[in-house]
Amino acid sequence: MTSTLERKDSPQANGDCGQPAGPEHFLRPEGTGVDLVVLESRANAKGVREEDALLENGSQSNESDDTSTERGPEPPSPLKETSFSIGLQVLFPFLLAGFGTVAAGMVLDIVQHWDVFKQVTEVFILVPALLGLKGNLEMTLASRLSTAANIGQMDSHKELWKMITGNMALIQVQATVVGFLASIAAVVFGWIPDGHFSLDHAVLLCASSVATAFIASLVLGMIMIGVIIGSKKMGINPDNVATPIAASLGDLITLALLSGISWGLYKELESRAYVNPLVCAFFLSLLPIWIIIARRNSATREVLYSGWEPVIIAMAISSVGGLILDRTVSDPNFAGMAVFTPVINGVGGNLVAVQASRISTYLHMSGEPGEGPGTAPRKCPSPCSTFCSSDVNSRSARVLFLLVVPGHLVFLYTIHSMQGGHTTLTLIFIVFYMTAALLQVLILLYIADWMVHWMWALGDLIGTGLLALSFHVLWLIGDRDSDVGD
Numbered sequence: 119m120t121s122t123l124e125r126k127d128s129p130q131a132n133g134d135c136g137q138p139a140g141p142e143h144f145l146r147p148e149g150t151g152v153d154l155v156v157l158e159s160r161a162n163a164k165g166v167r168e169e170d171a172l173l174e175n176g177s178q179s180n181e182s183d184d185t186s187t188e189r190g191p192e193p194p195s196p197l198k199e200t201s202f203s204i205g206l207q208v209l210f211p212f213l214l215a216g217f218g219t220v221a222a223g224m225v226l227d228i229v230q231h232w233d234v235f236k237q238v239t240e241v242f243i244l245v246p247a248l249l250g251l252k253g254n255l256e257m258t259l260a261s262r263l264s265t266a267a268n269i270g271q272m273d274s275h276k277e278l279w280k281m282i283t284g285n286m287a288l289i290q291v292q293a294t295v296v297g298f299l300a301s302i303a304a305v306v307f308g309w310i311p312d313g314h315f316s317l318d319h320a321v322l323l324c325a326s327s328v329a330t331a332f333i334a335s336l337v338l339g340m341i342m343i344g345v346i347i348g349s350k351k352m353g354i355n356p357d358n359v360a361t362p363i364a365a366s367l368g369d370l371i372t373l374a375l376l377s378g379i380s381w382g383l384y385k386e387l388e389s390r391a392y393v394n395p396l397v398c399a400f401f402l403s404l405l406p407i408w409i410i411i412a413r414r415n416s417a418t419r420e421v422l423y424s425g426w427e428p429v430i431i432a433m434a435i436s437s438v439g440g441l442i443l444d445r446t447v448s449d450p451n452f453a454g455m456a457v458f459t460p461v462i463n464g465v466g467g468n469l470v471a472v473q474a475s476r477i478s479t480y481l482h483m484s485g486e487p488g489e490g491p492g493t494a495p496r497k498c499p500s501p502c503s504t505f506c507s508s509d510v511n512s513r514s515a516r517v518l519f520l521l522v523v524p525g526h527l528v529f530l531y532t533i534h535s536m537q538g539g540h541t542t543l544t545l546i547f548i549v550f551y552m553t554a555a556l557l558q559v560l561i562l563l564y565i566a567d568w569m570v571h572w573m574w575a576l577g578d579l580i581g582t583g584l585l586a587l588s589f590h591v592l593w594l595i596g597d598r599d600s601d602v603g604d
Contacts, residue, residue, distance in 0.1 A: 199355070199510065205517045207358040208472055212521060214363065216529050219464030222249075222369035224536060227457035229377040230447060234384040238319050239448055240308035241380055243440035244327050246578040247300040249372050249460065250436035251331055255289045255296070255429070256338040256364045261475035263346045264356035266417075268479050272350075282343055284415030288422055289335050290408040294401055295426075296433050297331030298324060303437040308444075318387055318394075325397040326380040332401050334372040338364060358472060369460050439463075439582040446586045455589050461529055462555055463581040469518045470562040470577065476514055504564050515563045522559045523552060550592060554584035 226245065235241050263272070263281060272278045301324040309315045345363050349356045386393040412422045443459055446452045505515055530551070534543050558581045565576065 201513050201517050204358065204514050205521070207355060208518065208521070211359045211363050212468060212472075212525060213528070215468045216461070216465050216525055217532065218367055219369050219461045219468075220529050220532050220536075222373045222460040222464065223457040223533065225370065225373050225377065226460060229373075229381075230456045232377070232381055234381050238322060238380070238384065239444055240304040240319065240323055241326070241376070242444035242447055243304040243307050243437055244300055244323065244330075244376060245373065245459075246439040246443060246463065246582060247303065247433050247436040248297065248327065248330055248334070248376055249369050249463070250432060250578050251293060251296060251335065251372070255292050255335055256342060256368055259285055259289055259339060260342045260346065260356075260360040260364050261471070261478050263342065264360050264475055265479045267346055267350050267356050272347075278347075280415060281417055284412060284418035286336075286339050286343075287408045287411035287415070288418040288425075289339050290332065291405060291412055291422065292425070292429055293331040293335035294328060294405055294408070296429055297328040298398075298402065299430060300331070300433050300437060301327035303434060304440070307437060307441045311445075318391065321394045321398065322380065322383050322387065325383055325394045326376060328398055328401045329379050330372060330376045332404075334368070334375055337371060338368055341367065358476075360475070369464050373460065435576060436578045439579040442579075442582050442586050446589065451593055452586070452589045455585060457533060458551070458585060459582060461526075461533070462551070462558065462585050463578045465522070465525060465529065466555065466558045466562055466581055467577045469521060469559055473511070473515055473518055473563055477511055480511060519556075519559060519563060522555055526552060526555050547588075547592060550588040551585075554581070554588050558584060 229235055230242075263285065266272050266281055272281055301320075304323050304327070305315070305320045342360060342364050346356045346360050349359050383394050383397065409422070412418045443455075447456050447459075505512060505519070530543060530548065558577060561580060562577050
């Protein structure tokens with residue numbers, strides 16, 4: 119009796135270069151009368167590999183939605199996603215997140231005239247770095263927990279509590295350290311051009327940055343956990359909603375905290391200068407507690423040791439974007455840029471964060487890193503494979519890119535209706551703004567396919583740089599109708 123081997127072709131993920139996976143070969147031991155049918159796992163429309171069990175006596179069972187045949191009860195997850203379903207699930211959180219960035223822009227437009235922002239201009243350098251924590255930490259947390267929820271690692275209460283405590287402690291460690299380093303970068307970037315250093319201002323920046331990063335990460339982390347648990351219970355893919363919802367409040371909460379804390383500490387400089395170092399020392403003294411909790415949790419121990427390089431480099435890149443913002447907004451000719459900076463950076467980052475989260479889940483569903491006999495180092499994909507192929511990641515990239523123009527038009531109209539900023543929306547301004555926004559998202563969607571760690575920071579740098587360039591060009595060509603600088 120001859121054993122039977124059946125094969126089904128599996129769709130290729132981005133960057134697979136069109137190489138079909140070969141079937142597994144099994145040798146049938148002699149003396150047995152059982153036919154084995156091995157069905158190669160297929161990637162579904164979300165990138166989830168559905169595994170069919172070994173069939174005995176030539177009988178074939180129905181396809182299984184399990185991501186692993188060895189796991190317990192299969193988690194409910196949306197399997198067959200079309201472009202329409204992806205867009206429908208992303209649209210509402212995307213608009214909600216966009217209005218959050220609009221609110222953050224309105225806040226920045228107001229607080230840029232406060233004494234603390236005028237006298238300690240290095241606070242502007244902190245803005246992209248601390249807003250970037252939303253992408254570098256909170257959205258990474260959302261992506262990590264969404265992946266864990268989709269592959270069934272949060273099904274039991276014990277697993278859920280383990281993931282929550284470990285990840286919350288981890289982001290508090292990262293937020294405190296990155297907030298401290300961001301203040302050092304702000305001091306250095308502020309000192310190099312002018313050659314002026316103030317110890318009181320340096321301590322103020324440190325206390326404001328550390329306190330803002332700690333409190334914002336704590337609040338947003340708790341919100342993220344609630345969103346992911348709720349979305350799974352409602353049968354919605356957390357990858358599509360968690361990261362945009364994190365962004366909807368992230369910019370507003372972080373910027374409001376930074377403005378309020380820095381203003382309060384600035385007022386204390388004259389009468390009670392000791393308050394600033396005490397605030398900084400208090401939050402730094404909590405670090406050992408969070409480190410111990412994160413080390414005891416197997417889910418976060420590895421990230422605690424190995425996850426620093428991308429976060430710190432991302433903070434440094436965002437600080438360069440902050441330097442551009444500081445030098446541009448400080449010039450009265452370009453004061454109108456403040457209200458648009460959180461919007462263009464936030465919208466681009468929100469869209470691409472969805473793509474990054476989906477790719478992360480896709481890769482985890484495909485197996486642990488390095489698994490599989492045919493695994494080979496992945497090369498950088500071409501732009502065609504990122505945007506024009508038929509796989510699910512390319513499909514979602516096209517959907518997200520198509521949301522850029524209508525989304526920004528809605529947000530620009532909202533800013534105009536609220537009489538925000540110092541710039542009138544003329545046709546030439548909208549053309550320059552949309553060009554910058556499309557270029558930013560196009561670049562981010564491409565690099566999200568292979569350099570996801572620094573995606574958000576590069577988005578801040580690219581968005582701020584392109585927006586500043588647009589304002590400079592508008593000023594040079596004399597677009598006085600847009601009132602740039604008035």
